[in-house]
Structures are given as structure tokens and as C-alpha cells.
Amino acid sequence: MQSINRQVLLKSRPSGIPQAEDFEIVEAPVPQPADGQVLVRNLYLSVEPAMRGWVSAVANYSQPVGIGEVMRSFAAGRVVASKAPGFHEGDLVVGMFGWQDYAVVDPDAIQRRVDERDLPLSTALGVLGLNGLTAYFGLLDVGQPKAGETVVVSTAAGSVGSAVGQIARIHGCRAVGIAGGAAKVAMCLEDFGFDAAFDYKAGDLDSALDRTCPNGVDVYFDNTSGEISDAVMKRLNVGARVVICGTASVASWDPLPKGPRVERHLLVKRARMQGFVIFDYAKHYDEALPVLADWVRSGKLRYREDVLDGIEHAPGAIAGLYRGENLGKRLIRIGEAPR
Amino acid sequence: MQSINRQVLLKSRPSGIPQAEDFEIVEAPVPQPADGQVLVRNLYLSVEPAMRGWVSAVANYSQPVGIGEVMRSFAAGRVVASKAPGFHEGDLVVGMFGWQDYAVVDPDAIQRRVDERDLPLSTALGVLGLNGLTAYFGLLDVGQPKAGETVVVSTAAGSVGSAVGQIARIHGCRAVGIAGGAAKVAMCLEDFGFDAAFDYKAGDLDSALDRTCPNGVDVYFDNTSGEISDAVMKRLNVGARVVICGTASVASWDPLPKGPRVERHLLVKRARMQGFVIFDYAKHYDEALPVLADWVRSGKLRYREDVLDGIEHAPGAIAGLYRGENLGKRLIRIGEAPR
Numbered sequence: 152m153q154s155i156n157r158q159v160l161l162k163s164r165p166s167g168i169p170q171a172e173d174f175e176i177v178e179a180p181v182p183q184p185a186d187g188q189v190l191v192r193n194l195y196l197s198v199e200p201a202m203r204g205w206v207s208a209v210a211n212y213s214q215p216v217g218i219g220e221v222m223r224s225f226a227a228g229r230v231v232a233s234k235a236p237g238f239h240e241g242d243l244v245v246g247m248f249g250w251q252d253y254a255v256v257d258p259d260a261i262q263r264r265v266d267e268r269d270l271p272l273s274t275a276l277g278v279l280g281l282n283g284l285t286a287y288f289g290l291l292d293v294g295q296p297k298a299g300e301t302v303v304v305s306t307a308a309g310s311v312g313s314a315v316g317q318i319a320r321i322h323g324c325r326a327v328g329i330a331g332g333a334a335k336v337a338m339c340l341e342d343f344g345f346d347a348a349f350d351y352k353a354g355d356l357d358s359a360l361d362r363t364c365p366n367g368v369d370v371y372f373d374n375t376s377g378e379i380s381d382a383v384m385k386r387l388n389v390g391a392r393v394v395i396c397g398t399a400s401v402a403s404w405d406p407l408p409k410g411p412r413v414e415r416h417l418l419v420k421r422a423r424m425q426g427f428v429i430f431d432y433a434k435h436y437d438e439a440l441p442v443l444a445d446w447v448r449s450g451k452l453r454y455r456e457d458v459l460d461g462i463e464h465a466p467g468a469i470a471g472l473y474r475g476e477n478l479g480k481r482l483i484r485i486g487e488a489p490r
Numbered sequence: 491m492q493s494i495n496r497q498v499l500l501k502s503r504p505s506g507i508p509q510a511e512d513f514e515i516v517e518a519p520v521p522q523p524a525d526g527q528v529l530v531r532n533l534y535l536s537v538e539p540a541m542r543g544w545v546s547a548v549a550n551y552s553q554p555v556g557i558g559e560v561m562r563s564f565a566a567g568r569v570v571a572s573k574a575p576g577f578h579e580g581d582l583v584v585g586m587f588g589w590q591d592y593a594v595v596d597p598d599a600i601q602r603r604v605d606e607r608d609l610p611l612s613t614a615l616g617v618l619g620l621n622g623l624t625a626y627f628g629l630l631d632v633g634q635p636k637a638g639e640t641v642v643v644s645t646a647a648g649s650v651g652s653a654v655g656q657i658a659r660i661h662g663c664r665a666v667g668i669a670g671g672a673a674k675v676a677m678c679l680e681d682f683g684f685d686a687a688f689d690y691k692a693g694d695l696d697s698a699l700d701r702t703c704p705n706g707v708d709v710y711f712d713n714t715s716g717e718i719s720d721a722v723m724k725r726l727n728v729g730a731r732v733v734i735c736g737t738a739s740v741a742s743w744d745p746l747p748k749g750p751r752v753e754r755h756l757l758v759k760r761a762r763m764q765g766f767v768i769f770d771y772a773k774h775y776d777e778a779l780p781v782l783a784d785w786v787r788s789g790k791l792r793y794r795e796d797v798l799d800g801i802e803h804a805p806g807a808i809a810g811l812y813r814g815e816n817l818g819k820r821l822i823r824i825g826e827a828p829r
Contacts, residue, residue, distance in 0.1 A: 204758075376753040395756045404754045411746035414715040417734045417765035424763045426756035 286314030298323030455479025625653030637662030649819035794818025
């Protein structure tokens with residue numbers, strides 16, 4: 152066990168997308184757990200679009216990370232010392248452990264013990280983590296897809312979007328993916344089995360949607376907002392559901408950017424737009440995880456990962472996400488994971 | 491029975507709000523019912539904001555009224571001849587009879603026979619008609635208000651808005667009305683018992699909302715869209731519901747007007763915006779009408795009417811609504827109603 156704990160701290164408050172220079176890496180002593188606490192050696196750190204919100208000063212669904220604090224993050228790791236009942240050395244765990252080598256945490260920071268030892272530990276941060284759960288509850292509970300309907304998802308090659316498309320297909324829907332660039336479109340079609348997909352950067356959104364959604368849109372799983380959403384909104388069917396999961400295309404919400412008003416679409420089509428935050432479903436994670444794990448084992452739910460090796464990649468990793476440079480769920484590997 | 495049927499025809503397709511010159515009044519012979527049909531003498535014609543949509547060429551939830559056709563309208567009247575089973579001379583009926591003295595209709599154009607003979611016939615076009623039903627289902631089914639919550643409604647002194655506020659109070663909510671002008675604010679507070687109301691034309695919307703909604707907004711019943719809605723959206727509570735019922739403040743939707751994007755509000759607050767068209771509830775009208783009628787009889791649900799005497803007032807009546815010149819449900823009286 153190394154004696155140094157490398158930590159990524161928030162150095163300055165970004166106004167838009169967090170950049171590498173908004174963080175600094177420091178070295179601290181490895182902390183020791185007090186009674187009731189657990190010491191975790193992190194092996195994978197998560198990188199996700201929601202982190203922009205976590206460091207934003209604008210009112211949000213969680214308190215912003217403080218300047219000088221360890222960057223908030225999900226991580227997966229191994230318990231190396233436990234003074235808490237129910238956790239033992241060697242357990243694999245996932246939770247809010249932050250961007251650091253070691254975390255001393257109370258048991259309530261541990262989302263769960265990872266018992267799917269037949270699957271890679273990294274899946275606990277992706278398809279069997281927040282991303283897969285977001286797709287599962289956002290699509291099924293908020294989007295309410297019915298067999299035969301058309302489900303459109305933006306950032307479709309991403310870890311949430313790719314799961315949304317596959318779960319839509321498992322439920323008998325036609326899945327249409329919107330992604331940035333030919334490589335991601337190919338991933339949607341070849342790796343994830345979308346019925347159709349197109350590159351929003353390659354020409355006219357309207358004609359691409361006309362071509363891929365000849366029967367209109369019943370469920371739109373929105374990870375982007377912006378012009379992509381504006382084009383999809385024009386094609387909603389009567390009774391359509393729009394799941395607002397993310398706003399990746401909007402660089403800043405302060406001041407509020409303007410776009411075409413949605414009220415008339417919603418009224419004429421008796422459609423619904425609903426915001427969705429996965430943490431509200433925390434009590435139901437245990438219902439979804441075995442379902443997701445079985446889909447992964449059977450090959451119905453595939454995933455891609457974009458693994459960066461070394462904590463030194465963490466500071467610039469969020470900005471890279473927003474530039475679309477990753478193919479698959481972005482992770483930072485900082486230790487050797489067991490199988 | 492007079493021998494002339496005065497009819498108000500759509501003469502030209504308005505691009506925004508229909509004006510008097512978009513209609514013409516003609517005289518035709520009184521039609522006679524064929525087998526299976528009913529001849530109705532209209533006594534009250536309805537005037538409503540939704541008529542703007544009915545004459546609009548822009549895709550909508552119903553086919554537009556054709557040029558040269560009688561203006562589509564709800565009306566209440568008396569059966570003067572019936573060749574249809576179930577309807578008899580002297581019955582009071584309400585339905586889609588158009589802006590005309592006499593209508594020959596198939597039974598499916600008749601919304602219902604009016605059996606509340608203890609209440610004025612005009613209520614069948616307002617608080618016991620489309621307006622009351624819109625308030626009832628829009629608020630209760632789409633808005634899902636819970637006791638103790640704050641319900642905000644725009645065009646609060648209008649026939650829908652005033653019913654929304656009163657039904658909210660019947661359900662234990664705090665009702666806040668937004669109306670245009672001091673007279674309408676006074677109506678909200680004095681006639682309809684809102685807990686608070688303010689004039690959106692008199693100064694700053696933000697400070698008026700801060701003052702009247704100190705605990706934020708749980709349900710927003712939106713009849714206006716536009717700047718009023720933009721201000722309310724900033725105050726949504728977690729889990730808030732926005733009922734999109736009308737867009738009175740927007741003069742034209744072609745091209746789509748721009749406004750502040752709503753996605754971030756919806757996401758952060760896990761809030762819902764949902765469009766609502768009363769006709770989707772047609773099969774449930776019979777459940778709501780006795781409830782509404784009892785509230786009217788007990789004085790819990792009050793209403794105001796703005797009655798124009800004579801069919802010659804019909805052509806300009808919609809534009810007048812959008813200028814806010816009416817105090818209460820606007821009706822055209824074209825015959826003597828029985829009590």
C-alpha cells in the first residue's frame with residue numbers, strides 16, 4: 152500500500168465547462184478510518200457530463216463542490232480497511248469516493264458492494280452504475296415506451312444513450328440515435344444495434360430526422376438540449392414523452408439561453424417534458440441492477456469504455472467529454488482491478 | 491320561429507388573432523332536419539381563445555375551419571325539431587353548433603343535454619362547459635395538486651383561470667392569480683377568493699412573484715406562455731407540474747417565437763411540463779359535471795359572464811378577448827333563454 156494519496160482538487164469555479172486548469176493535483180497522506188468508517192483504495196474514477204453541474208455556482212440539484220475540495224466523483228475500488236459493520240477488507244465497492252487514490256468514507260457514501268464478480272469492476276461505474284441506471288429509470292419510468300414506438304436519443308453513442316437505445320429495443324421499440332461524427336454513428340449501428348442513427352454535424356437535422364423517423368417521435372430521451380432538441384420537438388407525436396436527462400450542447404445556463412418556445416408543441420401534441428435526476432431513484436437501484444446485469448451477461452446490453460490511465464488525466468477529462476473525444480464511458484484507471 | 495338563419499362565416503384566414511374583418515354575417519334559410527338529425531335554435535354562442543387555433547392554417551389538434559364555412563363554436567340552445575331518437579322538442583342542449591341562429595346537427599355534435607334546469611343555461615358554455623371542464627381535468631388530472639401546495643394560474647380572472655383557482659382552494663391549495671389590470675385582480679381576490687393575485691402589467695413580474703409565492707410554485711396552470719411563464723418557471727419547486735393549457739400571450743407561432751430555454755429548470759427541479767387538450771377527456775365529462783354543478787350550487791365555485799347581445803357582436807369578439815376587454819366568460823346571446 153502506497154503512503155501517498157493523490158487528490159484532484161477544484162481550484163477555481165468554472166463559468167461553463169470545467170477545464171484542466173480549474174483543477175490541481177496534490178499529494179496528501181493516506182487517511183485512516185475512524186470507528187464506523189471504511190478506507191477504500193480507488194481503482195476506477197468516473198468522468199461524467201453531470202460534473203459540470205456539480206462544480207457550477209448556479210442553483211442546482213446538489214451543493215456545488217467547494218474550492219479546494221476533492222472533486223466529487225463516483226469511483227469503484229477495494230476496501231483496504233474497515234471499521235464499519237458489513238464491510239470487509241477485499242470487498243469491491245462503488246460510491247461517492249472522489250477523484251483521489253484513497254477515500255475514508257462513512258458507509259452512506261458507499262452506493263453498493265459490487266457482487267457481480269463475473270463482470271469487470273469498471274461496469275459498476277457505467278452500464279451497471281449511474282449510466283445504466285439513468286438509462287433504465289429515465290427511459291422506462293419517465294419515458295414509458297410502448298412496443299412499436301419510436302424512441303430517439305441524443306448523445307446516442309455515450310454510456311447513457313447507448314443503454315437507452317438498447318433498452319428501447321429490448322422493449323420492442325424502434326431506436327434512433329443522434330451522435331456526433333461518423334465513428335459514433337457506426338458504434339450506434341454496429342455495436343449497439345440501433346435501428347437508425349445519424350450524425351448531427353453532417354448536414355440538415357430536419358431531413359435526417361425525416362429519414363430516420365418516418366412515423367414521428369414517441370419518446371425523446373434528451374441528453375443535449377439545443378438545436379438537436381429543437382428539431383426533434385417539431386416531430387413529436389400525440390402523447391409523446393420527452394425525458395430531460397442532460398443538456399450537453401449548452402455551454403452555459405447563466406444567463407438562460409434562448410430557443411424556440413416549446414409550449415405550442417406540447418399543447419397541440421398533448422406531449423410531456425419531464426426533468427429527471429437519477430439520485431431520486433436511489434431506493435430502487437437494487438431492482439434494476441440484476442436486470443441490467445443479466446442483459447449484459449446475455450449480450451443484449453453492450454457497452455464501450457474509454458479508459459484513461461493515470462490520475463493525471465482527470466483534470467482535463469470533463470472538457471474532453473464535452474468536445475466529444477471519447478468513444479464510450481470515460482473512466483480513469485488508477486489501480487489494478489481484480490477479476 | 492323566424493325564417494332566416496343568420497350565420498357568421500369565416501371570410502379570410504387570419505395569420506394571428508382573428509379580427510372582425512375575417513368574418514362576414516350572411517342570411518340563409520332555416521334548414522330542416524333529415525331523418526336522424528336535430529334542429530337546434532341557438533340561444534348562446536361561445537367565444538373562446540382556442541378559436542384562434544381553430545381558424546389557423548398551422549397544424550393543430552383539429553382541422554381548421556374552411557373559408558366560407560360557419561365559424562366553429564360551442565353553443566347552447568333549444569331543440570325545435572327532432573328526427574333523432576333521444577332528443578325532443580324543448581330539450582336544452584349544448585354542442586358544436588357554430589356561430590349561427592339555427593343548426594341542423596347529427597346527435598354526435600351534441601355534447602350533452604343540459605339537465606341542470608335550476609342553473610342558468612349560459613353556465614353550460616362556461617363553468618359547466620368547456621371552461622369548467624378544462625379547469626377541472628387540467629388542474630386535477632395533469633396538475634395533480636396536493637393540499638398545502640402553491641398553485642399559480644395565468645389569465646386568472648378568465649373563465650378557465652377563475653375555476654382553476656377556486657378548485658385549487660377546494661383541494662386545500664394556496665391559489666395565486668396572474669391577471670391583466672386592477673379590475674381583474676380585484677375580481678380574483680373578491681369574487682373568486684384567490685389567496686393572492688397581481689397585475690402582470692403593473693411593474694416587475696419577479697418581485698410580484700416573490701411577494702405572492704414565498705414558498706415557490708408547485709403547480710403552474712399556464713394559459714399564456716410568454717414572459718409571464720418565463721418568470722414563473724424560475725420559481726418552480728422540486729417536482730413541480732406545469733399544465734400547458736393555452737398560449738394567449740403569443741400572437742403567432744409561425745415562425746416559432748424564441749424564449750428562455752426551459753430544459754435546465756425542468757432538469758434541476760425534476761419538473762414536468764405537459765400539454766393538455768380538453769377534448770381528450772370527452773369520455774369523462776359526465777364524471778366531472780355533477781361535481782362542478784354541486785360546487786356552483788353551494789357557492790364554492792363562482793363565475794362571471796361577459797354577455798354581448800346580438801350575433802352582430804360575434805365577428806369582433808375573439809380579438810376583444812385577446813385585448814383583455816372582457817370581465818368573465820364571453821358569450822353572445824342571440825335568443826331568450828328559458829329558466
